[in-house]
Amino acid sequence: MPCILNDIHSRLNPTRVDRVETPRCERELVDALARAQERGKRVCVMGRRHAMGGQQFASDAMAVDTTGLTGPSVLDVERGRLTIGAGACWPEVVAATRAMDDVTSERWAIAQKQTGADDLTLGGALAANIHGRGLNMPPIIADVESFRIVTPGLQILDCSRTQHADLFRLAIGGYGLFGIMTRVTLRLMRRRRLRRLVDVIDIDDALAAVYRRAQQGCLYGDFQYAIDPVDDSFLRRGVMACYQEVDASTAVTGEQVGLDRERWLGLLELAHTDKARAFDTYAQHYLRTHGQVYWSDTMQLSTYIPSYAEWLARRRTTSAPDESLMITELSVPPERLLAFLANARRALRRRGVEDIYGTIRSIRADRESFLPWAGRDLACVIFNLRTPHSPRGLSRSRAAARDLIDAAIAEGGTFYLTYHRWATREQLLAAHPRLPAMLAEKDTRDPRGLIGSTWLDHTRRVLNGSRSAAA
Numbered sequence: 001m002p003c004i005l006n007d008i009h010s011r012l013n014p015t016r017v018d019r020v021e022t023p024r025c026e027r028e029l030v031d032a033l034a035r036a037q038e039r040g041k042r043v044c045v046m047g048r049r050h051a052m053g054g055q056q057f058a059s060d061a062m063a064v065d066t067t068g069l070t071g072p073s074v075l076d077v078e079r080g081r082l083t084i085g086a087g088a089c090w091p092e093v094v095a096a097t098r099a100m101d102d103v104t105s106e107r108w109a110i111a112q113k114q115t116g117a118d119d120l121t122l123g124g125a126l127a128a129n130i131h132g133r134g135l136n137m138p139p140i141i142a143d144v145e146s147f148r149i150v151t152p153g154l155q156i157l158d159c160s161r162t163q164h165a166d167l168f169r170l171a172i173g174g175y176g177l178f179g180i181m182t183r184v185t186l187r188l189m190r191r192r193r194l195r196r197l198v199d200v201i202d203i204d205d206a207l208a209a210v211y212r213r214a215q216q217g218c219l220y221g222d223f224q225y226a227i228d229p230v231d232d233s234f235l236r237r238g239v240m241a242c243y244q245e246v247d248a249s250t251a252v253t254g255e256q257v258g259l260d261r262e263r264w265l266g267l268l269e270l271a272h273t274d275k276a277r278a279f280d281t282y283a284q285h286y287l288r289t290h291g292q293v294y295w296s297d298t299m300q301l302s303t304y305i306p307s308y309a310e311w312l313a314r315r316r317t318t319s320a321p322d323e324s325l326m327i328t329e330l331s332v333p334p335e336r337l338l339a340f341l342a343n344a345r346r347a348l349r350r351r352g353v354e355d356i357y358g359t360i361r362s363i364r365a366d367r368e369s370f371l372p373w374a375g376r377d378l379a380c381v382i383f384n385l386r387t388p389h390s391p392r393g394l395s396r397s398r399a400a401a402r403d404l405i406d407a408a409i410a411e412g413g414t415f416y417l418t419y420h421r422w423a424t425r426e427q428l429l430a431a432h433p434r435l436p437a438m439l440a441e442k443d444t445r446d447p448r449g450l451i452g453s454t455w456l457d458h459t460r461r462v463l464n465g466s467r468s469a470a471a
Contacts, residue, residue, distance in 0.1 A: 008048070009327075013454065017060065021065065041061060044063050048121055054421060071182075093113075111187070111188070112137055114131075114132060123180075127176045127181070129373065132361075136214060139173070143187050169369055195246045200237070256294075328383050330407070331373070347403035353400040363377070373417065423462075428459070435463070439459070
């Protein structure tokens with residue numbers, strides 16, 4: 001029956017859908033798509049509904065909830081491959097890699113996942129071609145051996161680099177528009193013990209420090225920057241945490257210093273009320289964790305606040321407008337990072353938009369996907385912009401996001417496509433010149449437009465010149 005759906009994070013995408021179907025197997029999925037086709041309904045594809053740009057919803061469409069597509073998992077201990085349902089979330093994926101620990105000496109682990117959130121589906125990760133904290137890792141396409149997909153033509157296809165390779169390249173990073181993945185085979189890596197190394201440094205030193213840490217055997221790392229716009233440290237000073245491989249005989253730290261849910265909520269409060277203290281508190285916490293030893297897979301799981309609304313509910317006043325954190329991610333060549341950050345600093349100060357949390361990561365080039373967002377080695381900068389759900393609040397965040405996109409493009413960089421729908425036509429084409437070609441492939445492979453999304457509809461309008469922005 002019809003219902004209203006919304007995303008978990010921004011809460012800016014309320015969408016009335018015709019119905020929600022939750023298939024448990026490929027046959028049920030094909031039947032659901034056939035019913036939508038017979039009724040003249042479009043289909044939209046959603047997992048845990050974390051995406052903020054509207055790519056999981058479409059008005060009056062049949063919404064296919066993929067979380068039922070978990071299925072049995074198969075671990076190939078010899079080759080280090082895990083086959084699991086595309087609807088599985090990351091804790092289930094990690095648990096599946098641990099299933100054989102007691103019967104084999106070979107221990108495998110995921111290479112990467114999104115940071116800051118665990119309750120995300122594997123199929124959604126592929127559709128977005130996500131990345132994690134790997135210092136020398138391309139996006140997740142590099143970790144995918146193959147997948148099964150139900151196409152808009154209701155075919156069930158096995159896709160890999162040698163079988164339906166063109167669809168393999170389109171669907172990973174295709175935002176769910178080329179079919180619905182049902183099973184994924186991941187390439188795993190050896191499970192390793194990693195020691196956390198923590199430094200509080202200036203961004204001027206961070207690039208050299210990253211290269212130095214990589215040479216010292218660090219596999220993962222990121223830089224959490226200071227967020228107080230009135231301080232000289234804003235987007236300049238930060239906490240760099242890297243994870244160095246250690247000998248297999250090294251014990252994993254038992255009683256680890258960590259940030260539980262209440263401490264995270266406390267830091268979130270400080271990020272709104274006392275940004276300088278928030279950074280100092282965060283830095284002191286991380287310095288206390290220096291030297292702790294973790295497993296390479298469970299280290300990537302994290303305490304997670306499902307919705308910004310949880311924090312808002314604690315401090316709600318009757319006059320306070322709804323608000324959320326809108327993520328925008330910009331990527332620039334590493335040698336242009338300092339210039340980009342200088343312009344970003346000026347833009348955020350000029351617009352008066354609060355950046356509640358941010359991080360800088362390294363990503364290696366993706367040479368495989370049809371629409372690569374990382375066509376070369378990049379430094380990725382993530383901003384969480386505090387966005388009141390008022391005309392003025394939305395307008396300010398939209399303007400700030402556009403300024404940040406312009407700053408990235410000016411340095412030969414790009415932006416992540418689907419965190420919001422605020423980019424102009426000129427920005428879309430400058431940062432993603434292959435986007436029109438991808439949409440042409442979509443038309444060829446789905447001529448009836450069975451699978452669609454709010455993001456797709458909006459992007460077509462913008463590229464056609466009829467609309468330049470949406471909240």
